[in-house]
Amino acid sequence: xxxxxxxxxxxxxxxxxxxxxxxxxxVIWRRLSYFGDTLSHSALLGVTLAYAFSINISLSVFIISxxxxxxxxxxxxxxxxxxxxxxxxxAHSTLAIGLVLIGFLSSIRFDLMGLLxxxxxxxxxxxxxxxxFGGLIILGILYYIWKSIFAATVNYxxxxxxxxxxxxxxxxxxxxxxxxxxxxxxxxxxxxITGLLLIPAATARSLSNNPFQMVILSxxxxxxxxxxxxxxxxxxxxxxxxxxxxxxxVLFILSLIPFKRSSALQR
Amino acid sequence: MEQKKxxxxxxxxxxxxxxxxxxxxxxxxxxxxxxxxLIGPNGSGKTTTAKMILNILNAxxxxxxxxxxxxxxxxxxxxxxxxxxxxVIDFMKxxxxxxxxxxxxxxxxxxxxxxxxxxxxxxxxxxxxRVLIARAIAKKPELLVLDEPVQGVDFNGEIALxxxxxxxxxxxxxxxxLISHDMHFVMSxxxxxxxxxxxxxxxxxxxxxxxxxxYIKLFGEHNSETLSYYQHNHDHSHNHDGSVAD
Numbered sequence: 001x002x003x004x005x006x007x008x009x010x011x012x013x014x015x016x017x018x019x020x021x022x023x024x025x026x027v028i029w030r031r032l033s034y035f036g037d038t039l040s041h042s043a044l045l046g047v048t049l050a051y052a053f054s055i056n057i058s059l060s061v062f063i064i065s066x067x068x069x070x071x072x073x074x075x076x077x078x079x080x081x082x083x084x085x086x087x088x089x090x091a092h093s094t095l096a097i098g099l100v101l102i103g104f105l106s107s108i109r110f111d112l113m114g115l116l117x118x119x120x121x122x123x124x125x126x127x128x129x130x131x132x133f134g135g136l137i138i139l140g141i142l143y144y145i146w147k148s149i150f151a152a153t154v155n156y157x158x159x160x161x162x163x164x165x166x167x168x169x170x171x172x173x174x175x176x177x178x179x180x181x182x183x184x185x186x187x188x189x190x191x192x193i194t195g196l197l198l199i200p201a202a203t204a205r206s207l208s209n210n211p212f213q214m215v216i217l218s219x220x221x222x223x224x225x226x227x228x229x230x231x232x233x234x235x236x237x238x239x240x241x242x243x244x245x246x247x248x249x250v251l252f253i254l255s256l257i258p259f260k261r262s263s264a265l266q267r
Numbered sequence: 268m269e270q271k272k273x274x275x276x277x278x279x280x281x282x283x284x285x286x287x288x289x290x291x292x293x294x295x296x297x298x299x300x301x302x303x304x305l306i307g308p309n310g311s312g313k314t315t316t317a318k319m320i321l322n323i324l325n326a327x328x329x330x331x332x333x334x335x336x337x338x339x340x341x342x343x344x345x346x347x348x349x350x351x352x353x354x355v356i357d358f359m360k361x362x363x364x365x366x367x368x369x370x371x372x373x374x375x376x377x378x379x380x381x382x383x384x385x386x387x388x389x390x391x392x393x394x395x396x397r398v399l400i401a402r403a404i405a406k407k408p409e410l411l412v413l414d415e416p417v418q419g420v421d422f423n424g425e426i427a428l429x430x431x432x433x434x435x436x437x438x439x440x441x442x443x444x445l446i447s448h449d450m451h452f453v454m455s456x457x458x459x460x461x462x463x464x465x466x467x468x469x470x471x472x473x474x475x476x477x478x479x480x481x482y483i484k485l486f487g488e489h490n491s492e493t494l495s496y497y498q499h500n501h502d503h504s505h506n507h508d509g510s511v512a513d
Binding site for chain 2: 028029031147150151153154155157158159160161162163164205208209210211212213214
């Protein structure tokens with residue numbers, strides 16, 4: 001019925017949506033959308049280095065994003081600049097370094113568009129393995145620290161006072177975010193990953209009235225966005241990453257239409 | 268008298284931020300079943316002291332020794348982001364795995380059991396304050412820290428909540444650190460009052476503190492329940508910012 005490559009990209013995309021659902025909720029609750037952007041911009045540098053030293057792309061992206069995240073944390077303590085200025089500084093300087101390095105690597109065939117916007121239709125079996133295996137690890141760790149990270153999201157002082165160790169879970173959460181960018185970069189692209197984190201969670205927000213519901217709904221909405229996006233990408237021959245984001249946007253707009261909600265959902 | 272467990276002990280503890288001591292030289296202890304009240308003007312370091320006890324802030328000087336197995340906190344200011352859908356029941360279970368019966372029990376104690384499924388950000392200030400207190404006591408802590416716990420609560424509710432706090436200290440046999448402006452309550456229920464202004468100005472039983480010239484200087488005569496006070500060895504005076512003048 002469908003070609004193999006399409007089935008592969010569907011499996012990979014659904015795997016990514018399952019991981020971005022809960023992380024996206026946390027990104028929205030903690031107002032970290034620009035932080036996600038910074039990490040994904042720096043991912044391009046990770047890709048360049050992966051090509052330069054022929055190491056695994058996901059691994060190298062994870063390392064670079066992780067370093068950028070930790071640099072940010074230490075800069076926040078040392079400088080008098082506001083968080084958003086530091087984020088902008090890191091985002092654009094790492095993006096620029098990445099692009100400069102690409103120039104030096106002109107001997108290697110590079111698909112820049114694919115890096116920026118994703119190339120879901122070139123997903124290999126190895127990519128699927130990285131996405132599902134990495135995704136399960138990310139979800140497992142997230143499940144383990146959920147109580148702590150959630151308490152710290154609601155109120156740092158409460159979490160710290162009542163033994164939830166918010167600093168530890170904040171740190172781990174940052175690495176998980178770098179991890180999700182690493183596994184989804186190839187499919188969604190450096191410029192659009194934050195979109196997949198944010199849009200399904202934003203759509204879920206207006207439909208849910210408790211945190212658990214919002215997490216489940218953003219996973220489901222993410223999966224639907226991936227499926228609609230991929231089918232339309234195949235049908236209209238459009239780039240897959242942007243198609244998924246546009247599908248997510250359409251779902252978001254639909255979620256804004258007021259309708260009578262059942263009392264069960266309100267409870 | 269039975270031996271009461273020492274829950275937390277501060278020895279000359281201080282917090283230093285941007286080349287200024289927020290509090291310094293704070294020494295006191297809280298034992299099981301004891302209600303200790305911190306009073307003092309704005310910016311006198313009441314919340315900072317509470318945060319040191321709760322391990323939110325580390326002491327830059329001195330020693331804070333905590334012994335309490337479980338601490339619960341009612342912060343002075345807390346705002347829940349509207350981006351998070353959060354019901355009272357979710358908030359109650361934030362830092363502990365309570366079952367619904369326990370949640371209902373403590374919400375009933377503070378009179379807000381009807382709000383179980385309401386969104387946190389739809390509550391009024393007073394209702395939210397009652398939920399905050401209910402959440403803290405539902406954990407059955409050994410040490411309960413209440414920072415201005417009745418702000419925004421109506422007058423009758425205020426008395427009921429203060430009585431509840433007193434009951435809890437007996438029924439849970441926990442230590443309570445209370446930050447309060449309300450001298451009336453302090454007078455009637457507290458075992459120990461500490462008057463703070465960057466350092467400990469005076470401390471003791473409520474009766475002795477209101478007679479202390481240091482206290483009267485900070486809060487003015489009209490706040491003191493009694494007009495007759497005795498002069499004691501007044502060993503320091505205050506600068507404008509509350510620091511001790513030589």
